[in-house]
Amino acid sequence: MTEIFGIPLQALLGQLLLGLVNGSFYAMLSLGLAVIFGLLNVINFAHGALYMMGAFAAWMGLSYFGLSYWVMLIVGPLMVGLFGIVIERSMLRWLYKLDHLYGLLLTFGVTLLVEGVFRSFYGVSGQPYSVPEALAGATNLGFMILPNYRAFVVAAAVVVCFATWFVIEKTKLGAYLRAGTENPKLVEAFGINVPMMVTLTFGFGVALAALAGVLAAPVIQVSPLMGSNLIIVVFAVVVIGGMGSILGSIVTGLGLGVIEGLTRVFYPEASSTVVFVIMAIVLMIRPAGLFGKEK
């Protein structure tokens, strides 16, 4: 068996793939956070809870209504996105004129509420959700066994992230969004319905979190706490990438997933802290983040 630095190649590649899968979730979540922060100036602490709701949507769809994974892959994000829109319309929009902290506090409250409700119904032990049939099993690539579903997760995340990047950076709609991020009042004075744009952007960011949740359901146990476990790392990813940078959040998310995976192979003790060590170093060298612009 081939070995690299004394580690079997098979194990190394396995961890690399696991890192990429985690990185996919980091990328999708931090991308949504970046888009929301850019236009709304709100640090959406509820992002983890909304990701959890996405996973639960998939699980509930199957166990209560017999709706397949593929149906919930579309319906889940739509429903959770709608829930986000209700939150934006009814609560968040009253806070835009205030400091960031108020948005953070409100969304933190929403997190506690949502997690509390799910906990009281489902407890903290996870619900199993099996891989959809079409993607069950693994493919032997010769040098490694590739689980089909994990490959699908990474591919789907990369496609969704780059499609989002493309829309924001290269289209007219994205130009409105970028301009609105800089000077929403002037964009509105040009005749664009900015309040509507803000609502839809929040809904989109939330739907992205929920989509990550549906993708995650077959990989990890669906549990009310899955969001809070992830969101702290995701915030670290956002800080490392630079708040508000679209490409930064995608690249940093995937990159840190891989670094975490490799750390798990070479020095497992540090695997859960490596992201924070990197964050500390980046903050010392480039306080605005790797891709952030100095203000």
Add this chain to the structure above:
Amino acid sequence: MSTPALEISHLHAWYGESHILHDLSLSVQPGEVVTLLGRNGAGRTSTLRAIMGLTGRRSGSIKVNGIESISLPTYQIAHLGIGYCPEERGIFASLSAEENLLLPPLVSKTDKGMSVAEIYDMFPNLAERRHSQGTRLSGGEQQMLAVGRILRTGAKLLLLDEISEGLAPVIVQALARMITTLKAKGYTIVMVEQNFRFAAPLADRFYVIEHGQVALAFGAAELEANMPVLNNLLGV
């Protein structure tokens, strides 16, 4: 008499607690070029911002082509056919010059507005720099861009805030030629100007704003006669 393009009556406006416009009334006929004169802080910029709904609370009446706009949200006010060029120009750094130019949507159902080619004809510099980041343009180019982008929208009522401010004489002349061209095409223009020599030959009428009210109004023909009063009011 035709419906005024802009008719403001008894307008009050506030920024938070501070009362900035006090019972301001003025009207602008279609095709007129009107200049708002006054000292810094007298309320000229606030008047334009209040028309767009960019101040805080407002009361009174602002009719655009006869349509009451005082209770409309900002984006709907724009769709009454208004193009607004703010004092700080508002060029977006995250957009290229051309993206800046193409950003404002059409605000008129009947007017097509100028084509991009016409705007590039008027301001050839912009064509050369179309792929540059918006804020990398020189001050003059940014001003041309800020004005050019609202000409594309089909807006026939233009609110121009200090467009000649801090620019080289050759660019100020180009902007003056542009105003003359627009006037000939039937645009209605409300300008806030500090540069009296720029505004004087272009405007049909003048309003002097003082303490958030109209202190004096006169036509171009009476300019000479009003100079002593103006010197006093503006401190020029």
